Amino acid sequence: MYSPLITMKFRGMDLVSIRDLTVPQMNRIMDVAEGMVPIAKGEKVSKLLDGKILATLFYEPSTRTKLSFESAMMRLGGRVIGFSDPKSSSVAKGETLADTIRMADAYSDLIVLRYRNEGAARLAADFSEVPVINAGDGAGQHPTQTLLDLFTIREEMGEINGKNIALLGDLKYGRTVHSLSEALAMFGAKLSFVSPRGLEMPAETVENVEKIGTKPLITNCLDDVIADADILYVTRIQKERFADLAEYKKVAGSFQVNTELLEKAKKSMRVMHPLPRVTEIDPEVDSTPHALYFRQAFNGVPVRMALMALIMGATE
Amino acid sequence: MKELKVSPIKHGTVIDHIECGMALKVLKILGLTEEPPEDTTSVIIHVPGSKGCKDIVKLENKELKKKEVNQIALISPDATINIIRDSEVVKKYRVELPDTVIGIVKCGNPNCITNFHEPVEPKFIVESRSPVVLRCAYCNRKLEDVTANLL
Ligand SMILES: Nc1ncnc2c1ncn2[C@@H]1O[C@H](COP(=O)(O)OP(=O)(O)OP(=O)(O)O)[C@@H](O)[C@H]1O
Ligand SMILES: [Mg+2]
Ligand SMILES: [Zn+2]
Numbered sequence: 001m002y003s004p005l006i007t008m009k010f011r012g013m014d015l016v017s018i019r020d021l022t023v024p025q026m027n028r029i030m031d032v033a034e035g036m037v038p039i040a041k042g043e044k045v046s047k048l049l050d051g052k053i054l055a056t057l058f059y060e061p062s063t064r065t066k067l068s069f070e071s072a073m074m075r076l077g078g079r080v081i082g083f084s085d086p087k088s089s090s091v092a093k094g095e096t097l098a099d100t101i102r103m104a105d106a107y108s109d110l111i112v113l114r115y116r117n118e119g120a121a122r123l124a125a126d127f128s129e130v131p132v133i134n135a136g137d138g139a140g141q142h143p144t145q146t147l148l149d150l151f152t153i154r155e156e157m158g159e160i161n162g163k164n165i166a167l168l169g170d171l172k173y174g175r176t177v178h179s180l181s182e183a184l185a186m187f188g189a190k191l192s193f194v195s196p197r198g199l200e201m202p203a204e205t206v207e208n209v210e211k212i213g214t215k216p217l218i219t220n221c222l223d224d225v226i227a228d229a230d231i232l233y234v235t236r237i238q239k240e241r242f243a244d245l246a247e248y249k250k251v252a253g254s255f256q257v258n259t260e261l262l263e264k265a266k267k268s269m270r271v272m273h274p275l276p277r278v279t280e281i282d283p284e285v286d287s288t289p290h291a292l293y294f295r296q297a298f299n300g301v302p303v304r305m306a307l308m309a310l311i312m313g314a315t316e
Numbered sequence: 317m318k319e320l321k322v323s324p325i326k327h328g329t330v331i332d333h334i335e336c337g338m339a340l341k342v343l344k345i346l347g348l349t350e351e352p353p354e355d356t357t358s359v360i361i362h363v364p365g366s367k368g369c370k371d372i373v374k375l376e377n378k379e380l381k382k383k384e385v386n387q388i389a390l391i392s393p394d395a396t397i398n399i400i401r402d403s404e405v406v407k408k409y410r411v412e413l414p415d416t417v418i419g420i421v422k423c424g425n426p427n428c429i430t431n432f433h434e435p436v437e438p439k440f441i442v443e444s445r446s447p448v449v450l451r452c453a454y455c456n457r458k459l460e461d462v463t464a465n466l467l
Contacts, residue, residue: 017456096433096434096435097429097432097434098434098435098436115429116427117427117428117429117431117432117455118425118427118428118429118454118455118456118457119423119428119429119430119452119454119455119456120429120454122429122453122454122455123429123430123434123436123454126436137429137455138427138455139427140455140456141456204458
């Protein structure tokens, strides 16, 4: 039996890695996020975080993540300070991250950080009294992306447990797919990992997923999974990973999601993508009922609202 | 009759069975590089023994606590700590790798925040003792090669 007092403690917590959260906590965030949707759309007005200040420190470019955090804070009546161009801040003068965090800690109630180095958010949490949310640390963690992905699947499918979820693309370097796989396994999803040769899911992630209790199907061929998939989670395949352009084009072609491919899929199958996409999803898919990626991007707002409200102690 | 390479000490600590060539690293980890001048520290490097070569450190008038010395387990898992009183060994214990290792090795991930000019010491969680598996408390990567990353 779990004690709600222990597992449901949010107030003041840092969120550096998705592993900082228990399954009941993730469920709680999703429940609260559901209630936030009308506020996120602007249909309802909220003053839940009235008087609170969020500092968004983005040392690396990001459109979606930064804007959705800021929108989320403002929709809840709070305010935002921060930067998205470190050249315009004292960072350019060689200030350490630790010192910038000490300053942001003094000026705000909550810090959201994106930084180029792995481990940056953990370091920030060490130096900050106010809570820190990791919005991406190099090739490391991006836990709010995982939360919004889980929320999107749950919202669309009713539940995650038992669903066939195929992760597609560069599974080796793709930052989001590692923690997403582990989280999906914790929710009882059935997983398939589909990647070009050489860009397979790292052994450590496969091992972790198996330890949690699900044996993933691992393949280089999209045709192996397309008919059974409930969710096709597509990620980018970067040109730089290939020795020559011809090879890249061949691989990218065989992994492209287009209407021809979707004919082999279930009617209810949905396509997700953390965005931005390049060529991996044909724009003709956008207007089909399969496209879930724009909804997914929108969901970043209610999920981040829920998370911030819980961490600020404005919601139980 | 004991065979002693240096003159016997009356009171103090002998760190025996240190990995060959690691004695100076041990002193550094223990912060014993600036002991008061009246207390001699002897460092014996490359002592031939039954199991090959070892190093020995002898500290006069200082009794090391178990907790203080455990950090050296990473570089000398077989080291023993001998407490000497009135020229006799009165206590002997082996070092044990603690749950966290701080400031002894750096992270092998060149992009880890601890490898940049930030005011933190590299910190590792000991995931397993044999074989030794260390995971960076910051970037979460496994440290592949301990010796190559000694500070
Ligand atoms: N009074 C002393 N002064 C300096 N060194 C000492 C003194 N007494 C013992 N030692 C050293 O301390 C270490 C441990 O002494 P001990 O008599 O327990 O040897 P041992 O039986 O060989 O132990 P081990 O099995 O741990 O090798 C040895 O290296 C010994 O030379
Ligand atoms: Mg001996
Ligand atoms: Zn590290």
